[in-house]
Amino acid sequence: MTTIGRCWMAAFGLTLTTAACGSSDLADQGTDTTPITRAQTPDNEFTPVELEATVDSLIAELNKSSLEPMQMVVLLKSLSDFFEPIATGANRAMGELEVTGNVLAPIDQSDDATTTQDLQNQQIELAVADGAGGIAVSPFGDINAAAIDKAVANGVHVVTLDTDMAASKRSLYVGSLNKSAGAMAATTLLTMLPEPPGTVLIHGSTGTDWIDGYERTLSAQEVIGDAGYTFVVSQASFGADNEAFDVDGMKSRIETADPPVIGLLGLFNISYRCVLAADAAGIPGVPIVAFDYDPKTVDYMRQKRIRATHAQRQYYEGYLVPYILYGIKTIGLDATKEILSPLMVDGNKVNIGFDVVPSDKIDAYNDFLHTIGVIQ
Missing domain, CATH: 3.40.50.2300 (Response regulator)
Structure with a gap:
């Protein structure tokens, strides 16, 4: 070969x-x-x-x-x-x-x-x-x-x-499977929210040109809506150069949400930006659930700013x-x-x-990754 x-x-x-x-x-x-x-x-x-x-x-x-x-x-x-x-x-x-x-x-x-x-x-x-x-x-x-x-x-x-x-x-x-991924992430967040009414900001994708992101976002919307909450989607903007723009977009939606935002759900590897948006909008204690196992996401989990993530x-x-x-x-x-x-x-x-990883299980999850010889 x-x-x-x-x-x-x-x-x-x-x-x-x-x-x-x-x-x-x-x-x-x-x-x-x-x-x-x-x-x-x-x-x-x-x-x-x-x-x-x-x-x-x-x-x-x-x-x-x-x-x-x-x-x-x-x-x-x-x-x-x-x-x-x-x-x-x-x-x-x-x-x-x-x-x-x-x-x-x-x-x-x-x-x-x-x-x-x-x-x-x-x-x-x-x-x-x-x-x-x-x-x-x-x-x-x-x-x-x-x-x-x-x-x-x-x-x-x-x-x-x-x-x-x-x-x-x-x-x-x-x-x-993206439909089950979005539903799973939304279900994780629901356990952390107060009773309705309230708005959940979803850091997701609204464009059908990327069907994977769209399906993940749509299934999250369905779970949140069926539970009696209002939701608003902020279109994720990938790339390091777009971070400020991305965070500002979430901040604007948080500030104009009615009823007020009571939780944030990130559906991609840049989910850690939800923390930056919550801080910018003046709601630092709001429950945040993320996706993937990005190092920045893990750092915020150790600070208890992100309460759980979903690792592929x-x-x-x-x-x-x-x-x-x-x-x-x-x-x-x-x-x-x-x-x-x-x-x-x-x-x-x-x-x-997927692996649902709560913030208090980071070390246990890292031990698991070590047993299979990977870093992600």
Whole structure:
């Protein structure tokens, strides 16, 4: 796989992580009779028991089959920040499976989104040409659908992760479900609020051009509205340069809310800005619930300014994907889905869930992350 990696990097400027390879080149490998084994995760209050058990069930079924060599690739948007734990999990799983594979991402994170999307399409095409039996991809958008469909037409199994491409011919999506994410976050906040009336400010997304953010926001609105509260959405503005603008927008909505704001809900990794907005609007003691595990969010949790956050399970997202690809190749899609049924939603989505982390459980959660070898 080393030669393949060098060619891809030279041709398309791709970042290559440590390869998870078998003991020799794929062409020289025969049937592998060594059972698949994995290091068990130590018990922790944050260990996703059902998810862990599902992986064990899949491995048990695979070990009943004839274990053949396989080549696969996991294509991510990036290998840093949010995606780093995904890469860690994917590499670990490929090592346990002893498949030939790499985790790749475009180096050129251009301001021109089309350029980056085209690079990912080229990655998909090269993986097919190189003989990959399975591809996992975190697509940038609809522009990647045709490349996914072409791979499937060439007999390559494709699953999406982090971002779905439901309109494509991918076999499965693996990741968080945004509707349940927004509802879960809103439900967490409800336990901290006084009785209605009152307004909840949601730091979310109102534009349907980003469907993931929109669905997360819409489901949060529904839960809050059904509980008898008024809600107002402040459109999140990403990027460090937009922080002051973002905070000012929330401040204005807080000051004009009727009835007054009694809680803030942040739905993205910049949720910590809710604290800045509450301070700017003169309501520093209002309950705030956040999303993701950004270091600034954690700092505010230690100060008891943010009362809880909802951490995505990026490591498990990456870890599941190679096992799923190997399962589809070895025992078939239907058999793999049957084993994954405890995690399946809508017939083709594998829900990895979220970790609800209260502010008084930060150290316990960090201990859990340490056991799986990730920082997020």
